[in-house]
Amino acid sequence: MDWKYLLTSFDGRINRAKFWAGIGIFVVLAIIAFILDSILGTRFTTESGAQFGVVGILVMLASIYFAIALYAKRWHDRNKSGWWTLIGLIPIIGGIWLLVELGILEGTRGANQYGPDPLA
Secondary structure, eight states, rough: OOOOTTTOOOSOOOHHHHHHHHHHHHHHHHHHHHHHHHHHTTTTEEEEEEEEEEEEEEEHHHHHHHHHHHHHHHHHHHTSOOGGGGGGTTTTTTHHHIIIIIIISOOOOOTEEEEEEEET
């Protein structure tokens, strides 16, 4: 799989290493957005004391598509539909389930209905 399609395509499969690399990209983008918001002075505080930045919000909104694409490909490696991403909407258990299934468990060995083994 070509790296430029890691975050933009819903087709194919990715292994755990590429999944965590994609997550790393999101973390780096969030840090850069935080720094830019601090430098540009575009951070604001709500009445509850929470701080948000304009750049951070824009990066977060743009990242939703890319994260869903990343999750779908990892679900495909587990031989499951990308729709399993919706399990993350279940409070607490959903997040744990996503972490275990996508970040810890090994993918299906050999080819499956979503494509060839990414480790082959």
